[in-house]
Structures are given as structure tokens and as C-alpha cells.
Amino acid sequence: MISKISEGITIRVETYFQPDYSNPVNSEFMFAYRITIENNNAFPVKLLRRKWLIYDSDGTHREVEGEGVVGVQPQINPGESYQYVSGCNLRTDLGKMSGSYLMENINTKKTFSAIIPSFVMCTPFKLN
Numbered sequence: 001m002i003s004k005i006s007e008g009i010t011i012r013v014e015t016y017f018q019p020d021y022s023n024p025v026n027s028e029f030m031f032a033y034r035i036t037i038e039n040n041n042a043f044p045v046k047l048l049r050r051k052w053l054i055y056d057s058d059g060t061h062r063e064v065e066g067e068g069v070v071g072v073q074p075q076i077n078p079g080e081s082y083q084y085v086s087g088c089n090l091r092t093d094l095g096k097m098s099g100s101y102l103m104e105n106i107n108t109k110k111t112f113s114a115i116i117p118s119f120v121m122c123t124p125f126k127l128n
Helices: none
Strands: 002-006 009-017 029-039 045-056 061-067 081-090 094-105 111-122
Touching: 002 111, 009 094, 009 111, 029 094, 029 111, 045 081, 081 094
Parallel strands: none
Antiparallel strands: 002 009, 009 029, 029 081, 045 061, 045 094, 094 111
């Protein structure tokens, strides 16, 4: 598990290769990731937007931006956490992702970025 604390927000990431949704012969590799976002601040926050940088090991990369995560903009109260699972497809058996969440302090309406730590997605057979 990878974790990072920024702006009072702890973000933890776990990744899983999805062999049933992958087709290595056609360079299709599917990964799932579980994100836990914990609010260590004294104020409630709302996750407004996400920005991802996705890198394949062949040097290609892409950027994905959008509102919320998995269709919601969760509010996270002080001392609480929010968890979700999503996925990413790669064209290679090794890649990485990193990014940020645009968060809002609900009390002051000020926004800030919480950094998503860089994490690796790797097929189990690549490690052998």
C-alpha cells in the first residue's frame, strides 16, 4: 500500500491486476485500485475534482480530469474517511499513475489540492 499526506488529507492506494478483464495478447491490461481518503483536518472537506496522469511503460501517457470520483463528490468530515474502487486500462504490463484531488474546505469555501501519491501497476507475471 502506498500513502501520502498533503494539506491534512491522507491518501492510501492499493492496486490489483484484473486477469479476467485483461487480454495480454492484444496488449490490454486492466488494473483496479482502491483509494482511501482520510480527512485529518479540523474542518469538513468536499472532493470536487480529480486529475490523473497515467503512464505506460512504453513511454506513452495520458491525462484524465473530471468531477468527483466514481460519479460522486463526497463530503468527508474531520476524522472520517471515504473509500472507493475504480480501474485503469494499460497497453503494457507495467505502468504508473499519480494525480491530485481538488478539495474544498466546506467552512471557508477555499479550495486546495491533495496529492495522490504515484503508484505502480504491474502484472504478477512481470515480477517473475
